[in-house]
Amino acid sequence: MRRLILAGGGHAHLSVLAALAKGPLPDIEVVLVTPEVHQHYSGMLPGWIAGHYRQQACRIDLRPLARAGQIRLETQKLIGLDADNRLVTLSDGRRLDYDLLSLDTGSEADLSGLQMAGDKLLPAKPLTRFFDTWPARxxxxxxxxxxxxxxxxxxxxxxxxxxxxxxxxxxERIDGRVTLVSSGSGPLAGHGRGARKRIRRVLAAAGIELHEQRATGTEKGVMLADGTRLQADCVIAAAGASAPPWLTGTGLKLNEQGYVAVNSHHQSLSHPQVFAAGDVCARQDVPMSRSGVHAVHAGPVLAANLRAALEGEPLSHYRPRRHSLYLLATGPRYAVASWGPFSIEGKWVWYWKDHIDRGFIRRFSR
Ligand SMILES: Cc1cc2nc3c(=O)[nH]c(=O)nc-3n(C[C@H](O)[C@H](O)[C@H](O)COP(=O)(O)OP(=O)(O)OC[C@H]3O[C@@H](n4cnc5c(N)ncnc54)[C@H](O)[C@@H]3O)c2cc1C
Incomplete structure (x- = not known):
């Protein structure tokens, strides 16, 4: 029997799991390798911190989805891959061969320069760890x-x-102060002028101190590029992503930053039996930001392509839209929407976001 391995239960693989739950693949053994049985949804993490959601509302249980698709669940991490010999290594040391492999294992928080902050450091990813650790902070x-x-x-x-x-x-009437450190281009670099202006105003109104300089970690907090030292009890690292180190040495073609190089079918440029979507991959034909929006939207195309690859059918393309919609929660039930050069804000934007986010969780919950 041929074997399809899905590594990671990330945003793109949710669509694959849902498609398999609707129509399992005949004569194919499907294995889902995931370190956790729940997939947390980053879109609702800020709402959970702000007290609007319980943790259970922000995650999807992968087990019922896997059962519905007759998928074998391996609660393991994929720690190695030999792409030439079509073998993956699981964290318990077992090796599994595959006919087709799909990667949606996400990226890691970029901690470069911040490690000196030691115990004070709280990476924004992995999300499960953030959910587990924030209550203690x-x-x-x-x-x-x-x-x-x-x-x-x-x-x-x-x-x-x-x-x-x-x-x-x-x-909670906590005697606490929040400081945001962004790069020199300011918060929401890459978004339209309107959205950036709105967010600056919202940050100032919330009393958040803003520094626009590169920060490095120190034993007492962080130091800014101009030498200013900011003392901190906790430093959240949310400054971009880095590629999972285990990808090195897999034989897969990677881009300069170490992500899996894929074409418009989300198929590896070096190994056609390997597909990848979400943060773990880098499109080589178009620039595409690392975001949940693209991971989610590429999901249905990935699902169709895995089936097509197994059946020897032509593959589809994922064409990223020019602009992605970002709905940014601002703490209270109020949000800013940013889409290309356009932006708008209000309570209704928060309720719109809430509707989309809850709908996303519902769509994949059994
Ligand atoms: C606080 C926060 C807010 C964000 N807000 C937005 C936003 O508003 N809009 C937006 O578009 N993006 C946003 N993002 C970015 C977004 O979360 C990511 O781009 C998105 O999660 C990427 O999805 P993914 O499927 O690639 O990976 P993930 O969602 O990270 O999923 C990867 C999965 O793979 C599993 N995994 C990891 N390693 C392995 C392994 N070795 N073997 C097997 N399984 C593994 C993980 O446990 C996880 O379940 C935000 C991120 C954060 C942290």
Missing amino acids: LEQARHLPEYRLVVVGGGAAGVELALAAQHAFTQ
């Missing part, structure tokens, strides 16, 4: 006077995390 904040939280990273993740944490502090 909040508890610490409840007891320490003038708790200082520094969020490093001015992208959507850093901005939302800073605003959510500030909201949680305010709601």
Whole structure:
């Protein structure tokens, strides 16, 4: 019997699992390798920090999906891959061969330059670890006077995390201060001027101190490029992504940053039996940002292509749209929408986001 291995239960693989639940592949053994049985949804993490959601509402249980698709679940991490010999190594040491492999294992938080912050450091990813660790940090904040939280990273993740944490502090009357450190291009670089302006105003209104310089970790917190030292009790690392180190030495063609190089079918450029989607891959034909939006949208194409590859049918293309819609939660039930050069904000934007996010979880929950 031929074997399809799905590594990671990430956003793109959710569509693959849902497609297999609707119509299992005949005469193919499908194996899902995932370290956790729950897939957390990053879109709802800020809402959880802000106190709007319970953790259970922000995650998808992969087990019922796997059962419905007659998929064997291996609660393991994939730690090695020999692409030439079509073999993967699981964290318990077992090796599995495959006919087709699909990777959706995400990226890692980029901690470069921040490690000196030691125990104070809290990476935004993996999400499960963040969900597990944040309550202890909040508890610490409840007891320490003038708790200082520094969020490093001015992208959507850093901005939302800073605003959510500030909201949680305010709601709980915690004596805490949140500082956001973005790169020199300021928060939400790459978004339209309007969205950037709105977010600056929202950050200022929330009382969040903003620094626009590169930060490096120190034993006491972080140091900015101009030498300013910011003391911190907790440093959240949300400054971009880095490629999983285990990809090196797999034989797969990687791009310069170490991500799996794929074409418009999300198929490896070096090994046609390997597909990859989400943060773990890098499209070589078009520039594509590493975001949940693309991971989600590539999912149905990936699902169709895995089936087509097994049946010897032609493959489809994933064509990323020019602009992605970002709905940025700002702490309270209020959000900013950013789409290309356009932006808008309001309570209704938050409820719109809430509707989309809950719908996403519902779509994959059995
Ligand atoms: C706080 C925050 C807010 C964000 N907000 C937005 C936003 O508003 N819009 C947006 O588009 N993007 C946003 N992002 C980015 C978005 O979360 C990622 O781009 C998205 O999660 C990528 O999806 P993925 O499927 O590639 O990986 P992931 O969602 O990270 O899923 C990867 C899965 O693979 C598993 N895995 C990892 N390693 C292995 C392994 N070795 N073997 C097997 N399984 C493995 C993991 O456990 C996980 O379940 C945000 C990120 C954060 C942290």
